[in-house]
Amino acid sequence: MAAAVQTENVTVFEGGTAQISCRLQNYDGSIVVIQNPRRQTLFFNGTRALKDERFQMTLFTTRLVSVTLRNVSVSDEGGYFCLLYTDATHHQVAMLSVLVPTDTPAVEVKQEAVEGGESELTCVSPRSKPAATLKWMRNGKEISGTQNGKTFSVSSTIRFPVERKDNGAALSCEAFHPTLDVPKRVRHYRLEVYFAPTVKIVPPTGILREGDSLSLTCSVTGNPLPLNIQWSKINDTLPERAEITGLTFQISRLSQSHNGTYLCQAKNEYGLAADHYTLLHYINHLPTCHPNLHHPNAVVETHSPVPYAVIGGVLALLVFTIICVLIVTIWCSVRQKGSYLTHEASGLDEHGEVQEAFLNGNDASQGKKEYLL
Structure with a gap:
């Protein structure tokens, strides 16, 4: 036997419009009540009971009761009760799930990158439901990071040593989410290393x-x-x-x-x-x-019209020539003086008088040129 009240679960994006419906079996005009997850009555037999203009009764028939909720937020998520009061109370719960697509993530610099030190970067997806999956990439290769958070705010942090050659390195944080109409959302970041x-x-x-x-x-x-x-x-x-x-x-x-x-x-x-x-x-x-x-x-x-090396050479040659001339002159003088010397030794005759040596022979007729030794 079919239940007196039937509902269907609803999934909607944040900011969208949700439609909550209650199907009735063999409705006999009994009281129908719609309640929110906090068990506050929204409508009583089609009459508004809670002053929240976002809820509107769009259909009330013997077969179907339908309520719309505009501008849905995460706080609206939960079970909505459809109650039918007959001889017995019948109810069913329609679960409302709210999806929050991730935006392009942001990169936060936790620690300035200085040569010889360590860089700490955090990729943040501030709101996503279910939780976005974050991935760090560098030059097309994945860098392992530590992901925190399961709903709404999700972050992934990486730490690595830096050198000056890392300045300008291209990094990117990629966010994946089942609600996206594109495969991923990417935030590019250019690493700046101070040195x-x-x-x-x-x-x-x-x-x-x-x-x-x-x-x-x-x-x-x-x-x-x-x-x-x-x-x-x-x-x-x-x-x-x-x-x-x-x-x-x-x-x-x-x-x-x-x-x-x-x-x-x-x-x-x-x-x-x-x-x-x-x-x-x-x-x-x-x-x-x-x-x-x-x-x-x-x-x-410095430059001179006559190189100093040439001048020095000429002076040296001149001094050498003068020395040579002096040596030859002295040598010749000594040789000339020695030519006047005779090898005949002078002495006393038997009378005790000086014996004279004639350089030109013993013949006095050759002249009176005589030199006493």
Whole structure:
């Protein structure tokens, strides 16, 4: 035997309209009452009993009683009672289920990503029923996260170490829900990693010469990017002709006074970095193949109409020639003096007088040239 009252369960999206119906068997004009899940009477034989304008009696016949509920909310969910009072009380319950589709999830930064530290991101689907399923993706690969919540607010949190190379990494949080008319809702997120600056001075190419212009560029990285770049000269002030334009440092007409080490510094809230460039000035002209000229810094060379090396060579040759001439002169003088010496020893004759030695023989007729030894 069919029941005197029959109902059907109803499922509706939040904000939609639900229709709750009671089918009657062999209705004889008895009293029909519709009650909400809190057992408050909505209608008594078609007459409104609860002042909630969202409920409307749309049909009341001997076979069917129908009530509509507009702008359904989750709080309306539950069992609605259809009661028929005859000799006995008959009732059935129509279950109203409210679905809440998930919106595009939001990404919350729980912990700032700093180089060498850990990043903590939470993907949140604030309202969904049944609970949305959240999934983290990075470069097309899933990242495991910890999901919390079963209804309404659902979140998924990921934690991972970060380096500066992770800056700009593409992450996404995907929300899946059975009520969606599309497979999923996606929130894209670009990871930002903060790190201390790095500084590198880009030197000029080739060898600088006296009178040339020096141009140095300071290459700076960092997040956030340092806004203030400082140029200085170690243990000295910057030259008067120095010009700074953005990241570029220039000196026109180089001279010896510009020798020294120049420093480029950059700073952000995560650290300080610097790089230096040493300018060397060689007075002597050195050949380009000299190993010292392959120093990573520039070398400034002075130029003279006559290379100093040539002058030094000429002077050395001249001194050597003078010394040789002196040696030959002294040697010749000694040889000439020795040619006047005789090997005949002088002594006393038998009378005790000096014996004379004639260099040109014993013949006095050859002249009176005589030299006493």
